[in-house]
Amino acid sequence: MRVAVVAVPPLLAVLALAAFAPIRAASRDEPFEIPKGTWARRMAGNKVEILPQTIRLTLGVHDVLLLRNLDDVPQVFGPTVIMPGQSFRLPFEVASTYGFACTAHASGQMNVVVDPNPEPGWERLRWRAAHWAEESWWTKEAQ
């Protein structure tokens, strides 16, 4: 009984912190890379999928799509052509679902779903429970 009485206040404090403290991601970038040799592998008949059909981002946390072409040839990558060695950094400022025509996908379409920043309270607590490893509190970047 005494253990419960002693343990409850710190637990409540942790939950309150998790529910109301601002979310700080180590980086707002959501990176995807075309590795060197991708074109050659495709030409050899291998199916190489790099971008998922749907990419999910969160405003204020991970809201920048970062595409890098590390291959030796230009690549249609998501919504654009990216030259060898080039990167494309696309920020999002409005929560919505964005559809991009993309010839790299069989459906011809790629979607980016941008969720709103989790509201303080239950929503933020739930987000933290699902994404705890992404926050900068636990990484070197935060130091």
Next chain:
Amino acid sequence: MLAATAAGAAEAPALKAGVFTPPHPAPEFSLAGSDGAPLTLARFHGKVVALAFGYSHCADVCPVTLATLAQARRQLGARAAGFQVVYITVDPERDGAAQLKAWLTAFDPSFVGGTGGAQALAAVDKLYGISVRKMASANGPLFGHSSSVYLIDGEGRLRAMMPYGHVAEDYAHDVRLLMQQ
């Protein structure tokens, strides 16, 4: 305080559009211009170019994009002369130079359209990764097409790509920044 100011000054202001790093020269093309002159990017050297793809029978995406670009141009005020909208058709059968001119003038008389043969247009689409899908309808063909707009700086470098849905203020913001760089 001084350190923060110095760091801020060193960091280039962010564009609203997606940014290519490092920038490469925008692929050149030569098409028939809606103004009667050959349409090349070289014509607009020194200006910031917004490069869009679409067709004059487009009922939803293109009117919004072109109206937004026209509004952005008005917001630029005296600097509008340094901003050029180039609109390349994905519908060569119906979009001749005269049709494009009439369509674009409704938004802004300064806009220039590009047209040509199917092969020539397909080659330009490929250079810019433009996706075009033709679909039949009772009122003539419809085209599903990429709706983003490329931004090219005065040096002819492909700097950024603005996805569909951005407002005129975002375009004006980015064009001003590209004019300064």
